[in-house]
Amino acid sequence: MPIIQVKNLHLQFGGLTAVNNLSFDIPNETVMSVIGPNGAGKTSLFNMLSGFYRPTRGEIVFNGTNIVGKQPHQITAQGMARTFQNLRVFPNLTVLENVMAGMHSRTKQGLYGALFHTKAQRLEEETILSVAEECIRFVGIDKYRNRRAKNLPYGAQRYLEIARALAIQPKVLFLDEPAAGFNFTEKQDLIDLIGRIRRTYKISVVLIEHDMGLINKVSERVLVLNYGQKLAEGTPDEVLNNPLVIEAYLGKEDETDESA
Numbered sequence: 001m002p003i004i005q006v007k008n009l010h011l012q013f014g015g016l017t018a019v020n021n022l023s024f025d026i027p028n029e030t031v032m033s034v035i036g037p038n039g040a041g042k043t044s045l046f047n048m049l050s051g052f053y054r055p056t057r058g059e060i061v062f063n064g065t066n067i068v069g070k071q072p073h074q075i076t077a078q079g080m081a082r083t084f085q086n087l088r089v090f091p092n093l094t095v096l097e098n099v100m101a102g103m104h105s106r107t108k109q110g111l112y113g114a115l116f117h118t119k120a121q122r123l124e125e126e127t128i129l130s131v132a133e134e135c136i137r138f139v140g141i142d143k144y145r146n147r148r149a150k151n152l153p154y155g156a157q158r159y160l161e162i163a164r165a166l167a168i169q170p171k172v173l174f175l176d177e178p179a180a181g182f183n184f185t186e187k188q189d190l191i192d193l194i195g196r197i198r199r200t201y202k203i204s205v206v207l208i209e210h211d212m213g214l215i216n217k218v219s220e221r222v223l224v225l226n227y228g229q230k231l232a233e234g235t236p237d238e239v240l241n242n243p244l245v246i247e248a249y250l251g252k253e254d255e256t257d258e259s260a
């Protein structure tokens with residue numbers, strides 16, 4: 001069964017249709033890219049999947065349950081993690097603190113445990129620390145472990161967001177333009193990291209991306225949106241050679257791509 005099934009999803013902002021009757025599946029243990037021209041509805045789709053926007057209609061079935069109407073923290077607790085186009089790290093917390101702070105949606109010990117420092121609470125704290133350390137190592141920013149997030153190089157801040165998302169041990173990881181602002185070498189490292197995440201944690205990674213080279217290298221499936229609708233879906237080869245997709249992109253050739 002797919003890890004996520006999107007059924008007839010629709011999002012309306014007043015008179016503007018951002019996502020239009022969209023249906024698709026996200027298979028288990030797959031890297032999937034969502035592409036499309038500016039304004040196609042990619043971020044709106046991510047915002048609905050992660051509970052930040054409520055769809056006007058439609059269903060999002062995650063691991064067998066319809067999650068429409070749930071709050072973002074509830075969806076995170078069920079095993080969906082995401083990063084944002086604009087970084088959302090806590091600037092004055094260290095790398096380790098940032099990752100540990102992101103894990104609280106998955107903790108079980110409540111106020112009693114925190115106040116009386118019970119054995120269960122101590123065990124949970126130890127687990128949080130070791131998972132956080134493991135995720136920081138995994139993405140390769142352990143040398144910055146005790147540095148405040150605001151003092152990290154830009155690329156390391158992006159990796160910190162990924163480490164924080166991984167630390168909740170998600171079943172699906174959504175990355176919103178993870179390569180934004182990256183040079184060629186940094187993009188190669190990111191391709192390597194996404195592949196390692198998929199293989200090591202055996203989860204699905206879904207990304208919004210504009211860089212066709214990166215999409216081609218990293219994705220097993222590609223979903224193309226245009227004007228909020230599905231324009232094409234398939235392997236990178238199938239999709240990138242699809243005349244409808246080529247036309248959608250060539251149609252905006254003269255426009256400046258501000259997010260590239």
Ligand SMILES: Nc1ncnc2c1ncn2[C@@H]1O[C@H](COP(=O)(O)OP(=O)(O)OP(=O)(O)O)[C@@H](O)[C@H]1O
Pocket residue numbers: 013016017018036037038039040041042043044045259
């Ligand atoms: N909160 C909002 N209120 C009103 N309109 C919105 C809102 N969020 C998005 N839109 C509109 O919905 C449409 C889809 O926008 P969205 O940001 O989802 O596209 P996108 O494919 O992510 O674009 P980009 O590649 O530029 O990030 C656009 O016309 C946008 O202006």
